[in-house]
Amino acid sequence: MPIATSIPAATSAPLPGRSREGKNFMHAHGKASKYILFAALLLLPLCLQPFGANWVRIADTALLYVMMALGLNIVVGYAGLLDLGYVAFYAVGAYIVALLTSSHLSDHFSWIATLFPAGLDTPWWITLPVGALLAGFLGVLLGAPTLKLRGDYLAIVTLGFGEIVRILINNLGHPINVTNGARGLGPIGSVHFFGLDLGQRLFIGGYEIASVTLYYYLFLVLTLLAVVFCYRLQDSRIGRAWMAIRDDAVAAEAMGINTRNMKLLAFGLGASLGGVSGVLFGTFQGFVSPEAFSLNESVLVVAMVVLGGIGHIPGVILGAVMLTVLPEGLRYLVGPLQTLTDGRLDAGIVRQQVIALAMIGVMLLRPRGLWPAPEHGKSLR
Numbered sequence: 001m002p003i004a005t006s007i008p009a010a011t012s013a014p015l016p017g018r019s020r021e022g023k024n025f026m027h028a029h030g031k032a033s034k035y036i037l038f039a040a041l042l043l044l045p046l047c048l049q050p051f052g053a054n055w056v057r058i059a060d061t062a063l064l065y066v067m068m069a070l071g072l073n074i075v076v077g078y079a080g081l082l083d084l085g086y087v088a089f090y091a092v093g094a095y096i097v098a099l100l101t102s103s104h105l106s107d108h109f110s111w112i113a114t115l116f117p118a119g120l121d122t123p124w125w126i127t128l129p130v131g132a133l134l135a136g137f138l139g140v141l142l143g144a145p146t147l148k149l150r151g152d153y154l155a156i157v158t159l160g161f162g163e164i165v166r167i168l169i170n171n172l173g174h175p176i177n178v179t180n181g182a183r184g185l186g187p188i189g190s191v192h193f194f195g196l197d198l199g200q201r202l203f204i205g206g207y208e209i210a211s212v213t214l215y216y217y218l219f220l221v222l223t224l225l226a227v228v229f230c231y232r233l234q235d236s237r238i239g240r241a242w243m244a245i246r247d248d249a250v251a252a253e254a255m256g257i258n259t260r261n262m263k264l265l266a267f268g269l270g271a272s273l274g275g276v277s278g279v280l281f282g283t284f285q286g287f288v289s290p291e292a293f294s295l296n297e298s299v300l301v302v303a304m305v306v307l308g309g310i311g312h313i314p315g316v317i318l319g320a321v322m323l324t325v326l327p328e329g330l331r332y333l334v335g336p337l338q339t340l341t342d343g344r345l346d347a348g349i350v351r352q353q354v355i356a357l358a359m360i361g362v363m364l365l366r367p368r369g370l371w372p373a374p375e376h377g378k379s380l381r
Contacts, residue, residue: 071273077311080246085162093278101189135275143267184289309369
């Protein structure tokens with residue numbers, strides 16, 4: 001006699017998370033979040049501007065560091081190549097725009113003065129790709145002799161490269177004055193868009209938009225382009241080849257990946273983003289000097305990548321923003337302590353100690369970073 005079985009209707013219903021309606025809801029929720037974030041980024045400088053231009057300048061600096069961190073993430077996060085001399089490419093971009101837009105070369109080289117009596121005054125849309133290409137070329141030159149190095153040895157070589165570039169810039173003021181040495185270069189030409197000078201305030205009706213706000217929107221557009229570029233690169237065959245090299249270079253080579261070319265490409269593309277950041281930094285500051293490209297800058301960018309989450313773009317962005325905003329925010333918190341102690345408590349030292357302790361705590365609690373890649377995040381549970 002057959003046994004009749006009945007299945008409750010509730011058990012045959014699809015799971016809410018896997019239903020078409022659930023997927024559509026999650027997709028719509030994700031799109032709405034992106035629109036809200038984009039709107040917040042657009043309104044951010046306008047909201048900060050009434051509190052002073054310094055806060056908008058901090059946001060500008062954060063975007064520059066985000067771009068630098070994304071470039072270093074290509075080398076460290078994707079290809080697994082530790083680079084402690086990344087600031088050298090940042091310096092190359094900054095000095096390229098300084099030499100091509102200021103009157104320094106015309107003042108010290110007669111043949112240039114004959115061709116360009118008023119200075120080179122090169123447009124920014126030319127200096128930007130020139131700085132990126134030259135920085136990428138130097139990145140390939142750095143990567144070529146280090147192909148067989150890894151770990152600590154690679155870190156030492158790249159560290160030396162960064163210091164060589166800084167010292168070279170510092171000493172190229174004599175006997176032939178190319179970089180003006182420790183005195184720096186300036187004034188650097190500002191960015192112009194169809195008659196709009198980003199170095200000058202803009203008035204729309206009765207509302208004033210500061211120069212730092214105008215630069216913010218330029219940096220935001222280029223940073224978003226860099227984020228899209230890194231996402232596309234991550235999901236491409238090149239990105240997967242880099243990750244294979246990062247995980248096991250010997251196995252990757254055995255699978256037919258040309259590890260030499262892939263490593264050189266990682267150095268070149270990462271350096272190019274550093275060069276773009278340097279060009280933007282030079283135009284934004286209007287002046288560059290060797291002190292702005294010390295070893296501390298390279299260590300800071302590496303810390304941004306590690307603190308946020310190596311190889312994970314949202315984590316790298318989070319780390320860059322935090323390590324840019326946190327020191328400036330602590331300036332307003334620690335400053336009153338120095339006043340209360342009649343100057344016996346140095347606010348600068350306290351700020352650095354608080355930041356160092358915070359980084360140590362994060363690394364102890366979240367060794368993979370604040371926002372690691374999903375596959376890495378599983379191991380933290």
